[in-house]
Amino acid sequence: MSISVEARLVRLAREGEREAFAELVGLYQDKLYHLAYRMLYQAQEAEDIVQETFLRVYANLHRYDETQKFSTWIFRIATNLCIDRIRKRKANFSLDAELSDGEGSDWYAMLPGDEPTPESRLMLTETQEQIRSAIDGLPEKYRAIVILRYLHDLSLQEIGEIMGMPVTTIKTRVHRGREALRNKLELSDFVE
Known part of the structure; x- marks a missing residue:
């Protein structure tokens, strides 16, 4: 072996x-x-x-x-x-605190834009900020799991091993975290 x-x-x-x-x-x-x-x-x-x-x-x-x-x-x-x-x-x-030197503002900079126009760049930056704020606002027990699952593309088994939790718990928290994220993003659409 x-x-x-x-x-x-x-x-x-x-x-x-x-x-x-x-x-x-x-x-x-x-x-x-x-x-x-x-x-x-x-x-x-x-x-x-x-x-x-x-x-x-x-x-x-x-x-x-x-x-x-x-x-x-x-x-x-x-x-x-x-x-x-x-x-x-x-x-x-504070989520309202300004970011210094643009730190964190390109959190999703690797997402491809449809058009490289200033308007599309502004919309992308606003979307990135909404997603970042929504993830920041997730309860702690969901935040790390959502990041590991969707930003690092780890399997439920790997996340369970990292977090020291059963896969069933991870599966539930991924689902609930995703739902909470969806709700936060939908609410932010109505606020603006």
Whole structure:
């Protein structure tokens, strides 16, 4: 039975091979950054989460269970750190606050526009902001799951492993989160 590249790198990193750990960082740093940025909407905080995630991974390599996928383990660590950060700042975070230097305003910049006109760009930016605000407004128990499912395209099983919950619970929360998101987006249409 052949072992995965990740499993081989983890084993080497456990033995003190710095190059192996550096390869693990290279494999996951962008993925973790995108996850953290989509959960926190702040570049500096996302970078901090990535760094903290790798510090925890390095310190706890001996605890990694090789029967699990490494990606599930590392995503769980990053997701939990993001949730902790959201909880800590919740009291002083406002959806009405202006974003500095356009930070977070291109949250969905990878969505293709039909026309590259200024009007279509403005409409896209407004749509992105509505979606971002709607996701921000989701209850915490749905927000991370919606982000992992729809922005990272993870399976229900993978999300269950990351969140430490049964797949049935994840399925229910995905459904309820999607419904809550739909309701928020429909309500925002009526407000304007």
